[in-house]
Amino acid sequence: MEDISEVITRIIKKRKLGEDSKKIAKTAIKHPKVQAFLAQNKERLNKEIVQASLPTIFNYVEQIESPNSVMEGYTPRLFLNGRVIDITYVPTEAKLKSEARMRAKHRIELIDLPKKLQSVELAEVDRTPDRKEALKNIAMFLAEFKKNKHIKGLYLTGDFGVGKTYILAGVANAIARQGSRVVFLHVPSFIASLGSHFQDNSLNDEIDRIASAPVLIFDDIGAETLSEWSRDDVLGVILQKRMDNVLPTFFSSNITMDGLNEHFAETRNSVDEVKARRLMERVRFLSKEVFVGGKNRRN
Ligand code: ADP
Numbered sequence: 455m456e457d458i459s460e461v462i463t464r465i466i467k468k469r470k471l472g473e474d475s476k477k478i479a480k481t482a483i484k485h486p487k488v489q490a491f492l493a494q495n496k497e498r499l500n501k502e503i504v505q506a507s508l509p510t511i512f513n514y515v516e517q518i519e520s521p522n523s524v525m526e527g528y529t530p531r532l533f534l535n536g537r538v539i540d541i542t543y544v545p546t547e548a549k550l551k552s553e554a555r556m557r558a559k560h561r562i563e564l565i566d567l568p569k570k571l572q573s574v575e576l577a578e579v580d581r582t583p584d585r586k587e588a589l590k591n592i593a594m595f596l597a598e599f600k601k602n603k604h605i606k607g608l609y610l611t612g613d614f615g616v617g618k619t620y621i622l623a624g625v626a627n628a629i630a631r632q633g634s635r636v637v638f639l640h641v642p643s644f645i646a647s648l649g650s651h652f653q654d655n656s657l658n659d660e661i662d663r664i665a666s667a668p669v670l671i672f673d674d675i676g677a678e679t680l681s682e683w684s685r686d687d688v689l690g691v692i693l694q695k696r697m698d699n700v701l702p703t704f705f706s707s708n709i710t711m712d713g714l715n716e717h718f719a720e721t722r723n724s725v726d727e728v729k730a731r732r733l734m735e736r737v738r739f740l741s742k743e744v745f746v747g748g749k750n751r752r753n
């Protein structure tokens with residue numbers, strides 16, 4: 455193909471277009487995006503096609519230079535439509551990103567946790583030395599989870615306010631972006647609200663749903679007040695099912711696994727070391743204990 459600028463100049467001369475149009479045509483053709491398109495389609499273009507498409511090319515450059523707000527989220531793109539150059543609209547990078555973010559958000563089901571946790575990005579979590587171990591383990595989990603959906607989760611232990619819930623929100627988001635559903639549940643509120651399920655018999659369904667979630671995050675385990683029933687027939691059942699199916703389960707807790715063992719032993723009405731140990735076996739099977747340090751970030 456001959457030099458495109460020459461062709462344009464000739465076309466313009468032939469049509470006896472005014473000085474302004476000439477200038478506009480030259481500028482439009484010189485636009486880097488138009489040049490890139492012409493170069494890419496060199497083999498398939500000829501001067502008839504370019505001539506017939508000049509108004510479209512002007513139009514295209516105009517849209518790029520002063521985008522219409524109606525088209526927000528979309529960007530025009532030239533394509534060869536048979537024997538004319540035409541404009542198509544494709545979603546912008548920003549739009550694709552925000553859609554991916556929205557889709558991920560909808561895969562996170564929060565139970566008794568604030569909605570803002572759906573939007574925490576793992577990349578936003580400060581990488582302080584106190585969190586290095588946790589973040590390293592999280593990265594390892596995420597890489598492994600891509601290949602295998604039946605792996606061990608993590609048990610983040612550390613003082614109140616160091617950011618465990620926040621970090622797990624980032625984990626939920628990263629998992630959701632991989633396409634998996636996540637149930638993120640605040641254990642103390644969930645246990646406290648169990649009574650409300652008696653009337654509608656929905657508790658077994660709820661337990662099943664939580665137990666079979668592809669990924670479950672138990673936030674603040676150990677801070678709940680347990681009865682024998684809520685320990686054995688609710689927590690125990692959920693953890694058992696997850697263990698049977700090797701479903702990734704995460705925990706955050708202000709107490710260590712050893713501390714949790716003691717907590718499980720003492721329910722409202724009795725002390726039962728054996729049952730507590732059985733429950734802890736499931737927690738240990740499902741997750742790896744990792745310490746998170748740092749200052750209290752609340753207030
Ligand atoms: P924990 O669960 O360990 O008690 P949280 O996750 O609730 O702690 O964190 C305490 C507060 O600090 C929250 O308000 C949280 O939003 C904030 N926070 C924690 N980590 C970060 C972070 N990396 N960047 C910004 N805010 C954070």
Ligand code: MG
Pocket residue numbers: 618619620673674706
């Ligand atoms: Mg917390």
